[in-house]
Amino acid sequence: MTMTQTTAATTAPRRQPETLWSADVLIIGGGLVGGTLAAALAHFGVSSVVVEASRPAALLEARFDGRASAISLTSRRLLEAVGLWQWVEDEAAPMLDIRVSDGRSPLFLHFAHDEVGDAPFGHMLENRYLRRAIFHRLGQLPEVTLLAPARVARLERSDTAVDASLAGGGRVRAQLAIACDGRASPTREEAGIRVTGWRYGQTAIVCTVEHERPHHSVAHEHFLPSGPFAILPLKGNRSSIVWTEREALVPGIMALDDAGFTEELGRRFGTFLGAIALIGPRWAYPLSLQYADRVVDRRLALAGDSAHGMHPIAGQGLNMGLRDVAALADVFADAKAAGRDFGERRVLARYERWRRFDNAMMLAATDGLNRLFSNDIAPVRLARDLGLAAVNRIPALKRLFMRHAMGLLGDLPSLMRG
Ligand SMILES: Cc1cc2nc3c(=O)[nH]c(=O)nc-3n(C[C@H](O)[C@H](O)[C@H](O)COP(=O)(O)OP(=O)(O)OC[C@H]3O[C@@H](n4cnc5c(N)ncnc54)[C@H](O)[C@@H]3O)c2cc1C
Known part of the structure; x- marks a missing residue:
């Protein structure tokens, strides 16, 4: 039996132990990646049950997540294709130019979107608006059942199916499970998939400010010895701040009253x-890198932060998760057309081959950038300033960086090609 629903945001799992939901795919975690995945799979007629641990109303509260995400051009195309963009476009602020500067050096890089085309680099979008859009959209889709708040208490993965018992009673049966349950991913842990990674000793302080003058849709990334300080344009005279600071200093900064905090800022x-x-409010996110040793297992795939967590220096974590989503959607659409089981080893192997290299490259790039810029060692400073100046003067290299920021490089899944 596949359950459908009318209002995703208010649906709670039934408590009768005998209740059984079945669908093609079980998605564990209905965050930005899991929620978008359900909409993308529905686009190709693939049904899903999404099990989300938090109460939807709590996820939408202003205090839940102060972050705004830089949504690349190709991520926007995906959101448009799966019916999410229309719910957020009024809230999304275009990013037309990006200015990068280095500490005390007057040298800076200036990327202007019109050097590579008409489209903005991307849009800044507050995460809460994307979450709200996801709940609206999932509620419209007959292929999706959202169970929230709910948790998987036990996941059995056999050669032919997955069977999940929910903590409050009820079961879900599907061809495979996809873990979109974030960095700490209990599903990944339970499957015994190890992660490689390290902490940066840095914390990102996130907040929103209003300013007197307009930002003219320009994003600024200022490299300070403690880490990047980003000023990212939101709608109106507002900007989202991602202030990377040495971990040890953060408790003191967070404890300041608003006046003291604003002065430091x-x-x-x-x-x-x-x-x-x-x-x-302000938020603090300790920063780390993590990479799952493998992203598929028997009737299981990992997507988004459960598979890869990266430094926010380039604003790419969610964009990479959305690439996982679009790749999975293509892989399953093809499997469906060929009459294959979605949980088959060769179907999952295609997903792994597609995403593994791209994600590893982005992790390495963000890690390298952070190491290069988050220090004040004189020769390193000189080398990177020369590097910034060189990029500024070599148009082909500059365009390459810009196309990268827009998400245009690599083997793009169909939903991202526009
Ligand atoms: C400071 C900062 C700034 C960032 N800026 C950008 C940016 O500009 N652009 C960008 O692309 N990325 C950015 N990122 C990265 C981005 O926020 C993440 O990559 C993204 O949120 C990952 O989404 P996700 O859905 O995979 O995981 P999460 O957002 O962690 O969602 C996981 C979901 O799973 C649920 N869950 C957890 N456990 C269970 C369970 N057992 N059962 C059921 N549900 C469960 C949670 O409730 C949650 O809803 C930034 C990150 C940081 C820290």
Whole structure:
């Protein structure tokens, strides 16, 4: 039996132990990646049950997640194709130019979107709006059943199917499970898939500010010895701040009152947008790199942060997760057309081959950038300043960087080709 629903945001699992939901795919974790995956699979007629641990209303609360994400051009195409973009486009702020500067050096890189075409580099979108869109959209799709709040208590993976027992009673049967349950991924742990990685000793302080003057859709990334300080344009005279700081200093900064915090922030922000005022709460995200040793197992695949967690220096973590989503959707669409079981080893192996290299490259790139820029060692500073100047003067190299930021490089899944 496949259950459908009308209002995803208010649906809770039935408590009768005998309740059985069945679908093609079980998605564990209904966050930005899991929720988009359910919509993308539905686009190809593949049904899913999404099990999300948190209450949807809690996920939408202003205090839940202060982050805004840089959504690349190709991620936007995916969101458009699966019916999510229409719910967020009024809230999404285009990023037309990106300016990169290095500490005390006057050298900076300037990327202008019109050097590579008409489209913006991407859009800044507050995560809460994308979450809200996901709940709206999933509620419209007969192929999707959202169970929230709910947790998988036991996942049995046999040669022919997966069978999940939910903590509050009820079961879900599907051809395979996809773990989209974030960095700590209990599903990945339970499957015994190890992760390789390290902590950066840095924490990202995230907040939103209002400023006197307009940002003109320009994003700024200022490299300071403690890590990158990013000013990212939101709708109106507002910007999202990602302030990377040495871990040890963060408790003291977070404990400051609003006036003290704004003063510290202002010292890094500068005065180019006039006076700034903090709006809303602040958050602290400890930073680490992690990479799962493998992203498929018997009737199991990992997607998004459960498979790879990276430094936010290039704003690519979610974009990479959305690439996983679009690749999975293609792989399953082809399997469906060929009459194959979605959990077959060769179907999953195609997903692994497709995404493994791309994700590894992005992890290495973000890690390298952070190591190169988050220090104040004189020769390294000189080398990177020369590098910035060189990129600025070599148009072909500059265009390559810009196409990369837009997500245009690599083997693009169909939903990202536009
Ligand atoms: C400071 C900062 C800034 C960032 N900026 C950008 C950016 O500009 N652009 C970009 O592309 N990326 C950015 N990222 C990365 C991005 O936020 C993540 O890659 C993205 O949120 C990952 O989404 P996800 O759905 O895989 O995981 P999560 O967002 O962690 O979602 C996991 C979901 O699974 C649920 N869950 C967990 N356990 C269970 C369970 N046992 N059962 C059921 N459900 C469960 C959780 O409730 C949650 O809803 C940034 C990250 C940080 C820290």
